[in-house]
Amino acid sequence: MKIQLLVTTFNSLSQLLYTYLRDRGDTVDVVYATSQTRDAEIEAFEPEMIVCPFLQHYVPPHIYERYPTFIVHPGPKGDRGAYALERALIQKQGGVSILKANEAWDGGDLYAYTSFKIERDTNKSSLYRQEIKSAFYDLFKTFLANFEANKFEPQVMNPLHQPLDITIDWECDDTQTIVDKIRLLDSTPGVQEEILGVQCRLFGVHCEAKIGTDRYHNTSPKTILSKRDGAICLKTIDGAVWISHLQEEGRFKLPATYVLKSRLKGIKEDRLPLIFDRSYETFFEVSAEIDGDVGYLHFNFHNGAFRAEQCMRLKYAIEYLKTQVKVLVLMGGEDFFSNGINLNILEDSKKSSEDGWATINAINDLVASVIYAEEAVTVASLHRNAGAGGVFLAAACDYVVASDTTVLNPHYKTIGLSGSEYHTYTLPKRVGEQEAKRLLEACLPISARYAHKIGLVDAVFSHGQYDSALRSYVKRLVVDESVPDDFLWEKQTSIEEHKEEIERCKTQEIAVMYPEFWDETSPFHTLRQAFVYKQCPLQTPERLKYKRENIHA
Numbered sequence: 001m002k003i004q005l006l007v008t009t010f011n012s013l014s015q016l017l018y019t020y021l022r023d024r025g026d027t028v029d030v031v032y033a034t035s036q037t038r039d040a041e042i043e044a045f046e047p048e049m050i051v052c053p054f055l056q057h058y059v060p061p062h063i064y065e066r067y068p069t070f071i072v073h074p075g076p077k078g079d080r081g082a083y084a085l086e087r088a089l090i091q092k093q094g095g096v097s098i099l100k101a102n103e104a105w106d107g108g109d110l111y112a113y114t115s116f117k118i119e120r121d122t123n124k125s126s127l128y129r130q131e132i133k134s135a136f137y138d139l140f141k142t143f144l145a146n147f148e149a150n151k152f153e154p155q156v157m158n159p160l161h162q163p164l165d166i167t168i169d170w171e172c173d174d175t176q177t178i179v180d181k182i183r184l185l186d187s188t189p190g191v192q193e194e195i196l197g198v199q200c201r202l203f204g205v206h207c208e209a210k211i212g213t214d215r216y217h218n219t220s221p222k223t224i225l226s227k228r229d230g231a232i233c234l235k236t237i238d239g240a241v242w243i244s245h246l247q248e249e250g251r252f253k254l255p256a257t258y259v260l261k262s263r264l265k266g267i268k269e270d271r272l273p274l275i276f277d278r279s280y281e282t283f284f285e286v287s288a289e290i291d292g293d294v295g296y297l298h299f300n301f302h303n304g305a306f307r308a309e310q311c312m313r314l315k316y317a318i319e320y321l322k323t324q325v326k327v328l329v330l331m332g333g334e335d336f337f338s339n340g341i342n343l344n345i346l347e348d349s350k351k352s353s354e355d356g357w358a359t360i361n362a363i364n365d366l367v368a369s370v371i372y373a374e375e376a377v378t379v380a381s382l383h384r385n386a387g388a389g390g391v392f393l394a395a396a397c398d399y400v401v402a403s404d405t406t407v408l409n410p411h412y413k414t415i416g417l418s419g420s421e422y423h424t425y426t427l428p429k430r431v432g433e434q435e436a437k438r439l440l441e442a443c444l445p446i447s448a449r450y451a452h453k454i455g456l457v458d459a460v461f462s463h464g465q466y467d468s469a470l471r472s473y474v475k476r477l478v479v480d481e482s483v484p485d486d487f488l489w490e491k492q493t494s495i496e497e498h499k500e501e502i503e504r505c506k507t508q509e510i511a512v513m514y515p516e517f518w519d520e521t522s523p524f525h526t527l528r529q530a531f532v533y534k535q536c537p538l539q540t541p542e543r544l545k546y547k548r549e550n551i552h553a
Helices: 012-024 038-045 084-091 124-149 175-184 256-264 308-321 343-348 352-371 389-395 423-431 433-442 448-454 463-478 482-518 523-532
Strands: 002-007 027-032 049-052 069-073 093-100 110-117 191-195 198-208 224-228 231-236 239-248 286-291 294-299 327-332 336-338 377-382 385-387 399-403 407-409 459-461
Touching: 002 012, 002 038, 012 027, 012 124, 012 407, 012 448, 027 038, 069 124, 084 093, 084 124, 084 175, 093 124, 110 124, 124 463, 175 198, 175 239, 198 231, 198 256, 224 256, 231 256, 239 256, 286 308, 294 308, 294 463, 308 352, 327 336, 327 389, 327 463, 336 377, 336 389, 343 352, 343 523, 352 389, 352 482, 352 523, 377 389, 377 463, 377 482, 385 389, 389 423, 399 448, 399 463, 407 448, 423 433, 423 482, 448 459, 459 463, 463 482
Parallel strands: 002 027, 002 049, 049 069, 294 327, 327 377, 336 385, 377 399, 385 407, 399 459
Antiparallel strands: 069 093, 093 110, 191 198, 198 239, 224 231, 231 239, 286 294
């Protein structure tokens, strides 16, 4: 079937649908709603169906009257308009609807819908990336069947949602109320606040169960008590909360300490060890759990983006854990495995070239600690999406497993970089030279199932049973004590034989990247700025247009 995706941006849900349809064998094209040639692109493609997985623009009648056009709405039957995710969090009830576009906002006939209870405390963006994404993936097959059968029912025309007016009253709101308010507007637009004289929006909130209740018991609410890994801890009337990121007006999200800078003079860093008491609530980025001979390393970095110091902390954690266990599993974070280097930090820096160079070398050192982990079998757990250097951090592991809803972006060029992370060694080793070149040049997302087909991923598990499937998979690696010992002996031999080649690949990668960071005319600087400021393109990226050469082999 010829299916065109009409989108505001090519976000995670759009990419999930794009890869799913391509795996099915459909002819798929993408058009941006902001494209100056939108109508011409649609007419040229002549789709049999248009699907809008993420659209913040009204579909005009001349499109939906000519082509069957369907809207994916992140809410249950009867839910209409923007702010669906905020309402879902308040009601603890979410859903997904796929309905036909017509003159009414989210008012067309329903071709498929589902609803679910929200079982965890979370924020708006995480709800979208996890529960909404999984529900949509499961629902789309039903939609296709109903479309073929022309099976639908009328939408319930409830009133459109109205925007929420949310502010924090630090003198009256308890900790949980503050957390709930910030999560409702995270990741956009964020709750407006003033912190130490800085007007900003708040993101990345976490409860703190100890700090605000002990020696700071009599401290005034909203006082900054401590800092940790870029986050700040603020006193509440009954405890404290951590805020990991702030955004000033007209700017972009940064770690809170990067925004407040010298205003935090005298505020002490409250560090946590790698393995610590997880029985109470607090903010942390890197943590580990050891289950017998298996270690699970979690790294929950904001949007999966790595700063240089985070790479170093993760490297030290790997170097320690690989001596404590037989199998080390890299778990990634709550919403992402990894997306490589942190572009917001570089855009904020007055020495962006220097800091970018430091970060790429730091992430290379991190990847090297995985490649040369002779003491333990390494497993990358791609439960969530990964992009750029994050894909190649995973590829450096001995085994890579993924969820069936995971989408990978194994490329760099869209941001103006050629990339490093030893990818010129690890990628061809897994998929072959020809496929490696195609992936890097095409700059397209691929599904976990396609990644498995080409050898980039070793196993794919259903998202509904992922955690149990992962632990069963890992346990099979250690059930027979001789298995990891034999594997590690072969691994040590292979590393010794290929070490010169491995390091030569890294050296060549870095040589190519040097001018990309340091040359003032490098496209990286303008592309990074456009990415960080979320500039809407006036043309659909050419890489997303249908071409026969982009069809899966």
